[in-house]
Amino acid sequence: MSALDAEVTYHKFYPQLNQFHPLHFFTSPASGLVSKNISCSSLGINIAGIIRAPRGDGKEAIVLVTPYNPKKVGPGEALSLGIAYSVFSLLSRVTWLAKDVIWLVADSQYGEYSAVSAWLREYQAPAFHEADIVNSETCNDSNAINELGQNAYSDKKLYGGFRRAGTMAAALVIKVAEQGNHNEDSLNIYPEASNGQMPNLDLINIVNYLGVHKQGLRIKVKKMFSLLGSRWLYTLGGIFESLGQIARSLNPEWKFGISATEYVEGAATLASSLYCQGLGVPTGPHGAFRDYQVDAITLEISPKVSPSKMIRRNEFILRGGMLIEGVIRSVNNLLEKFHQSFFLYLLTSSSKFVSVGIYMIPFALLIVPLPILAASLHADASKSTPQSTSSSEVDVSHKSWKWLNSARKVLVIHLWGAVVSLLPYFVYQIPNSTPTTNFTVWGILSAFSLLILYFISGSPIFEAAPSRPDKGEWASLKSVTISTAFIGLSLMSVINFATAEIGALLIVPICLLARPLKHDIQARSLRALLRATCNLVLGFIAFPPVAYFLMKGAYEGFYGTNVGDYWNWVESLWTWNSATYLYV
Known part of the structure; x- marks a missing residue:
């Protein structure tokens, strides 16, 4: 980098512990725990080179990231470094740059995301930790740099301090797959970040246009590959295709019909986009940039032939470099103050999407019945309350606030849910435990805490409700529960819309059909039995472990699935501060 007249700096960092903490979800992206057993041997070093824009004012910058593991260099990493170096060397000579360019070679020996996140923390919000003191007092800077083949005192372009450019306008993470595609050269785009955050849609459109039409x-x-072979989905797509053909026969200007194959692929992509956003876990190291509201995507180029067997490496580097150059040119010409685009969307293909103005409509239609039903149940509960002519005004006022008793019961259940969500913090302290053991202990402690809560507060969940006045009490309890579910789904839609959408599909039917099984059994009618069966099935499907295994089976298959996978999944949710953890 220094040979290209770039400002080169070395950023040293230590691996951080992904340990569960009760308040970790509410902390900032800069928070994290550093291992206490730190030493110079565990040091990670990021290399950053900065090119100052000839026509810029230093207020904006574009970031290129290439993950690189110095302890195990693969041919794919070597090619990604070659692509980034070719682009960086070109940009060091051009005169049209209006934004600074930063090339970050991220030390990925502790993980790609960890290295990028550590550099971003220092760039955006520098902080002084105990690790910095140890580093400055015990670690020799020149030795760490010499391991990378550089000498801090022989290069005039090597800066000792941490160098910064302007505000980051966009970031591109460049990777080359280690395995060949065997059919054709392809480019995989990974846009999802934490809690369903997506980059500016124009960034994906630029990459798609340049990749398809230029390279x-x-x-x-x-x-979601399990949907690609779905017969019922293909049949549904065939119906829509036939309707489109009929519409075009009536009016040639009506062109809303699509083929069945395109419909199936679009549905599989839409389901995958909804799942990845709802999961809340970043799909690549670009997710660290979205924590600071920087548009970023990961581009993984998959060559036709494996990089280790590739003959025309120069041609491959040229194609990849031209693609990255075109994206940088587009971002360089972008004036953000006059720019508008979508940030809330679901992808149906690399060039098509569903905007928030469309997919918020089914979500609104799903949750609108909840407050209406809650109001109706509250009115019915008030009417079913027996009135006494000799009661005083104080008694009437007391009856009007009778719903507070139901609210207390719902609050007790939610407090138990909060206790269950905090139990993994204590389970995580068990030494040398397997995921299956942790899951079993978590389940036992959850059931035990429910029993304790029942005996302490007199929880009503085990009470029978056979009498007529108790039916009014059940209506009041259901009214408060539905109101709470409506508020929760509405708040979740602000945090992660995809999570709220998936949650509404599971919670709303249960809220609408929920009724005590004892009432349905005593009714002894076909309608009551069907309703009881639906309640049992929906309750079973909405149970978090069952819902997880069903989603995993649909997305990856059921082969090799065990209960320990659920604990690993929950652990990944709290590690990434995913809002989905609030559901499970």
Whole structure:
């Protein structure tokens, strides 16, 4: 980098512990725990080079990231470094740059995301930790740099302090797959960040246009492959295709019909996009940038032939470099103050999407019945309350606030849910425990805490409700529960809309159909039995472990699934501060 007249700096960092903490979800992205057993041997070093824009004012910058593991260099990493170096060397000579360019070679020996996140923390919000003191007193800077083949005192372009450019306008993470595609050169785009955050849609559109029309690459986004072979989905797509053909026969200007194959692929991509956003876990190291509201995506180029067997490496580097150059040119010409685009969307392909103005409509239609039903149940509960002519005004006022008793019961259940969500913090302290053991202990402690809560507060969940006045009490309890569910789904839609959408699909039917099983059994009618069966099935499907295994089976298959996978999944949710953890 220094040979290209770039400002080169070395950023040293230590691996951070992904340990569960009760308040970790509410902390900032800069928070984290550093291992106490730190030493110079565990040091990670990021290399950052900065090119100052000839026509810029230093207020904006574009970031290129290439993960690099110095202890195990693969041919894919070598090619990604070659692509980034070719682009960086070109940008050091051009005169049209209006934004600074930063090339970050991230030390990925402790994980790609960890290295990028550590550099971003220092760039955006520098802080002084105990690790910094140890580093300055015991670690020799020149030795760490010499391991990378550089000498801090022989290079005039090597800066000792941490160098910064302007505000980051966009970031591109460049990777090359280690395995060949065997069919054609392709480009995989990974846009999802934490809690469903997505980059500016124009960034994906630019990459898609340049990759397809300029470099002849096949652009790919994630799909739920289990839906690609679904017969019922293909049949549904065939119906829509027939309707489109009929519409075009009536009026040639009506062109809303699509083929069945395109419908199936779009549905599989839409389901995958909804799942990845709802999961709340970043799909690549670009997610660290979205924590600071920087548009970023991960581009993984998958060559036709494996990089270790590739013959025309220079041609491959040229194609990749031209693609990255085109994206940088587009971002360089972007004036953000006059720019508008989508940030809330679901992908149906690399070039098509569903905007928030469309997919918020089914979500609104799902949750609108909840407050209406809650108001109706509250009115019925008030009417079913027996009135006494000799009661005083104080008694009437007391009856009007009778719903507070139901609210107390709902609050007790939510307090128990909060206790269950905090139990993994204590389970995590068990030494040398397996995920299956942790899951079992978590389940036992959850059931035990429910029993304790029942005996302490007299929880009503085990009470029978056979009498007529108790039916009014059940209506009041259901009214408060539905109101709470409506408020929770509305708040979740602000944090992560995809999570709220998936949660509404599971929670709303249960809220609408929920009724004591004892009432349905005593009714002894076909309608009551069907309703009881639906309640049992929906309750079983909405149970978090069952819902997880069903989603995993649909997305990855059921092969090799065990109960320990659920604990690993929950652990990943709290590690990434995912809002989905509040559901499970």
